[in-house]
Amino acid sequence: MALFSAPKTHPLHSKARSLRLDILEMINHAGFGHIGSAFSSVDILISLYNSKLFNFKKDRFVLSAGHLCASLYAVLADTGYFDKEELFTFAQFNSRLQGHATIDTPGINYSAGSLGQGLSYSIGLALGDPKHHVVCLSSDGEHNEGQVWEAIMAANKFHLGNLISIVDYNGCQIGGTTQEIMPLDELAGKYLRFGWTVTTVDGHNFYELARVLKKSKDSSIYPACIIVKTVLGKGVSFMENNCQYHDIKKLAPDLFITAKNELQRY
Amino acid sequence: MSSKDTKLASMRRAFGEALFALALKNPNLYVVDADLYPSLYLTDFKARFRSRFIQVGVAENNAAAIAAGLSATGKTVFLTSFACFSPAINWATIRQSICYNHHPVKIVGSHAGLMSADLGASHQMLEDVALMRTLPNMEVFAPIDASELKMMLPVIAYSQTPAYLRLVRPDTPLVNSARSFTIGKSRFLKRGDKITVLGYGPILTQLLLPDFDKFSLDIINCSSIKPLDDKTILTSIKKTGRCLVIEDHQQNGGLGEAVAKLILTSGQKCKFIHLGVNNAFGQSAHNYFDLYHHYALSPLAIRESLKKLLSTHAHS
Numbered sequence: 154m155a156l157f158s159a160p161k162t163h164p165l166h167s168k169a170r171s172l173r174l175d176i177l178e179m180i181n182h183a184g185f186g187h188i189g190s191a192f193s194s195v196d197i198l199i200s201l202y203n204s205k206l207f208n209f210k211k212d213r214f215v216l217s218a219g220h221l222c223a224s225l226y227a228v229l230a231d232t233g234y235f236d237k238e239e240l241f242t243f244a245q246f247n248s249r250l251q252g253h254a255t256i257d258t259p260g261i262n263y264s265a266g267s268l269g270q271g272l273s274y275s276i277g278l279a280l281g282d283p284k285h286h287v288v289c290l291s292s293d294g295e296h297n298e299g300q301v302w303e304a305i306m307a308a309n310k311f312h313l314g315n316l317i318s319i320v321d322y323n324g325c326q327i328g329g330t331t332q333e334i335m336p337l338d339e340l341a342g343k344y345l346r347f348g349w350t351v352t353t354v355d356g357h358n359f360y361e362l363a364r365v366l367k368k369s370k371d372s373s374i375y376p377a378c379i380i381v382k383t384v385l386g387k388g389v390s391f392m393e394n395n396c397q398y399h400d401i402k403k404l405a406p407d408l409f410i411t412a413k414n415e416l417q418r419y
Numbered sequence: 420m421s422s423k424d425t426k427l428a429s430m431r432r433a434f435g436e437a438l439f440a441l442a443l444k445n446p447n448l449y450v451v452d453a454d455l456y457p458s459l460y461l462t463d464f465k466a467r468f469r470s471r472f473i474q475v476g477v478a479e480n481n482a483a484a485i486a487a488g489l490s491a492t493g494k495t496v497f498l499t500s501f502a503c504f505s506p507a508i509n510w511a512t513i514r515q516s517i518c519y520n521h522h523p524v525k526i527v528g529s530h531a532g533l534m535s536a537d538l539g540a541s542h543q544m545l546e547d548v549a550l551m552r553t554l555p556n557m558e559v560f561a562p563i564d565a566s567e568l569k570m571m572l573p574v575i576a577y578s579q580t581p582a583y584l585r586l587v588r589p590d591t592p593l594v595n596s597a598r599s600f601t602i603g604k605s606r607f608l609k610r611g612d613k614i615t616v617l618g619y620g621p622i623l624t625q626l627l628l629p630d631f632d633k634f635s636l637d638i639i640n641c642s643s644i645k646p647l648d649d650k651t652i653l654t655s656i657k658k659t660g661r662c663l664v665i666e667d668h669q670q671n672g673g674l675g676e677a678v679a680k681l682i683l684t685s686g687q688k689c690k691f692i693h694l695g696v697n698n699a700f701g702q703s704a705h706n707y708f709d710l711y712h713h714y715a716l717s718p719l720a721i722r723e724s725l726k727k728l729l730s731t732h733a734h735s
């Protein structure tokens with residue numbers, strides 16, 4: 154598995170480029186946004202929403218890490234939930250696109266912002282509607298929260314074969330790396346010990362993502378976890394793996410141009 | 420806000436600097452942080468006092484009980500995060516491990532209120548004062564600006580009760596002219612004899628607009644929300660017979676309720692208006708002025724309320 158290779162041959166690759174540009178414009182226009190994790194997570198969301206595996210009119214997607222909503226907004230606009238122009242209202246007064254994801258936005262099933270609750274919420278959904286899948290996206294730092302581990306235990310108890318927990322493992326939090334803030338060590342091994350099937354995957358490789366999503370959906374007895382190894386700020390060299398780019402205000406004009414140029418060549 | 424060239428300053432930066440200064444003098448001072456120290460300007464603290472900076476990650480319940488345990492060993496402990504996480508998520512842990520166990524941990528909740536404009540409702544904590552006021556022995560403080568925060572911090576640090584300190588995100592007007600801070604004492608920002616105005620935090624500085632001078636306001640900064648300065652408040656209300664309470668918080672459970680109870684219990688008669696968020700969540704905006712306007716907390720809403728208070732007979 155060649156990590157972070159982002160093969161350009163995949164048909165979704167051009168989306169990975171154009172939606173990153175949307176995210177950059179949208180966050181810079183708002184002067185606010187969690188750009189690092191938006192870029193680390195966007196390929197996961199593109200895979201999910203462009204795969205035939207799920208029907209999100211019936212299956213449910215839960216964004217637990219509400220701060221990375223910019224990538225979800227870009228993907229939802231691309232999928233047709235609302236117009237792309239609406240992205241430019243992000244975090245403005247009266248906008249449907251709030252600074253953290255809310256259930257009142259078309260296509261969004263859960264109001265978030267406080268980390269650690271979305272996997273529990275997903276368990277409720279999975280228990281209540283066993284015929285459909287629930288896919289939950291959380292962040293690595295979010296696994297600092299005790300409640301996440303309560304949920305991981307509960308999913309096993311209830312044999313939730315219809316639950317998929319995707320973890321955006323970008324290795325960064327607010328005050329430094331995940332290793333510095335609270336080491337997660339072998340997260341895959343931990344999920345495994347708690348009774349889940351676990352797969353680790355390169356989060357910027359659409360071939361790999363598609364394969365692993367299929368495999369996880371087919372796991373019908375155990376809850377499935379996908380640890381997605383990603384790069385914070387993926388696509389913009391000065392943001393990549395730089396925890397300072399957890400969130401930004403407006404970028405300095407020269408940095409904005411550099412970022413845009415790099416993404417156009419992504 | 421009294422004039423165009425009022426200086427702005429960051430309460431959070433003042434907090435980081437004041438805590439650093441305290442830690443230089445007090446080798447027993449610890450910070451327990453839940454992955455938000457850069458937002459509380461504690462980067463220097465972390466670098467300088469490595470062994471007294473306890474990073475527990477995004478885990479506010481864990482953080483609160485760890486802070487309590489540290490405090491039990493005689494340390495002076497500051498628990499730092501955003502108000503919407505601490506005390507919001509870890510309230511029951513604060514109740515038991517900190518309050519019920521008698522540990523004077525200082526809980527610092529930043530980014531409170533609608534002032535955290537673009538972050539949206541999840542982060543715009545509007546219930547923290549309500550949550551903390553109800554806890555036995557918990558003291559509750561909300562400075563009006565960076566200058567008052569600096570005077571407050573050493574006093575709070577050495578008090579022997581648990582305390583909650585409410586901070587806001589943006590740079591806000593510097594208006595404080597007091598030289599000291601005493602727990603349970605309020606401050607006059609302006610003297611007048613027609614309407615008593617009570618509040619805490621930067622939202623109160625809106626009342627200092629020269630526009631409002633004609634209303635002859637007795638403006639009292641209630642930065643010590645609990646214990647509250649009952650005596651000063653009642654003395655003012657006795658004089659004016661009219662009271663406006665304003666807060667960047669839910670009306671439910673806020674200062675307004677505490678004051679209403681105080682007035683009723685005292686037997687004084689008084690016209691009363693409470694401006695606060697009325698049973699609603701916040702929302703994103705580019706700046707908080709739009710939100711203050713929307714939730715009827717802006718100078719416009721204030722003027723309406725003052726007029727209304729004046730249009731009726733006091734003490735009637």
Ligand SMILES: Cc1ncc(C[n+]2csc(CCOP(=O)(O)OP(=O)(O)O)c2C)c(N)n1
Pocket residue numbers: 187189190218220221266267268269292293294295321323325326327385399453454455477478504508
């Ligand atoms: C309960 C809670 N505590 C604190 C925060 C503030 N916060 C927002 S993002 C974040 C970093 C967590 O790490 P991670 O989600 O892995 O960061 P990212 O992937 O964006 O780099 C923190 C502490 C929060 N949103 N929720």
